[in-house]
Amino acid sequence: MDAGFFTLNFRPMKLFKSIILAVGMLSVFPFAQAQDSPAQGSLDMHLQVKNMHLWRGYAVTEAPMTGLNVAYINPSKTFKVGVWGGAGFNGDYREFDYYVAYNKGGFKFEVWDIFNFSPGMPTKLFDYDQKTTSHFIDVTLGYQFGKSFPLYLSASTIVYGRDLESIPSSLPGVGPRLGDNRYSTYVHAEYPVCNYNGYDLKLYLGGAFALAGQTQNFYASKSNIVATGFVVSKSLTIGSYTIPVSATALWNPELNSGNIQLAVDLF
Template identity: 45%
Template sequence: MKKLFITLFSLVAFATSSYAQSEYKPVDFTLQLKNMHLWRGYTVTNTPMTAVDLHYNSKNEHFSAGVWGGAGFTGDYKEFDYYLSYQNKGFNIALWDIYNFSTGATYNNSEFFNYKAGETGHFIDLTVGYKFQGSFPLSMSWSTILYGRDRGSQNQQNLYSTFVQLGYPVMKSDIVNIDVFAAGAFALNPEDGSKANFYGSKSNLVSLGFTASKTLKIGNFSLPVSVMPMWNPELNQGNIQFAVNLF
């Protein structure tokens, strides 16, 4: 796993080394405010939170590397992730090291540098996606957890839980944009006698919903905002997320 990270990081460095450091801004960060945090059918936290993304972008805008952090207003939710990504036209690939060390977690949330397979609180997630160009902008993504906190009930094997999503923009207007999505989850390496995976007790639809987004104009300022209702048939849950991109 360390070799994979080193290889991807070397590709980023090699692809951008020939560019002169001229006027482009290689490093930037963003701040987002949410009433809660929904992710792949999960309610990660149901309290207001902030999300910070500090990242490096290559001059050709194909490669990115960064850190993402989330923190709840109550102090219970805490998350710190690393990521590497490549995007070109409709194709994208991203590798994330995700570490949610929230209070009350049922897994190891107190050893940040512990990456032992049966002990770590991290999980490594690889996503490959494609968005068709032109008049049929369907997006597809396949995400598989490669390592870490995705183990069977006996903690003897990785399940390689997989999340597959389809998305499509159904409305583009000056008032609001609406994108719908649907996703299912399953394990590539299930335990004998079980269909459990990271997202549920069996293979099933785990995320259905849509995102409505627009830009609010407040004086000279523009604030991108979004509302995302999401339902999880596997967990028999539903919730709605509101988000504001402050900068």
């Protein structure tokens, strides 16, 4: 194929629509094949209820919410493809995401298409124009060290979508956005500290910067620590049921804010 022809006709929006279609096909095909053959993999469905939703230093919603995850997992449990949706009890928050994930030997690689269509945000699901879309494509590379030193490190970069330099103040979150892609990157470290009377304690720290060199990034007005705190988790036994529960305390030095999130995994 002529390189010049390819350059002139390449459209990122069409590319990401094709990726979404491919992810959908990957999701459906294994489901159909696995009905009578466990060797083909498994389906997973998971419902979580929270008093609020914290994500990378943000309080995405301060209202109680639910998060539902539906996925296909391959037989070796190294590959997962699925969808995740969140909804606030008071209607102020709505999210619908697609993702693919690969885990092996401590390494993790994930690609998420994150679509927040809460009130005030664009609501067109198939709009991938960077100037107007509510989507952003987030790529994560992480590594989990061994049991003797159980440190987890990751870096997540927004490679496409609503991560441009400028949004008109009169239309926050709506656009048209201006400027170049910032490639905002969030780096994260977490370490389990101890287990006491059935409670697990984990510490974490997260920072953000613009990989393309801009002062502002998706998470902060400048490069800075945007998330630090701890997570306490415990599995509650009620009759024959085991229900994981966790409390996440968050301090954000950049926003000068703090929150605590309670999450209950119903199944």
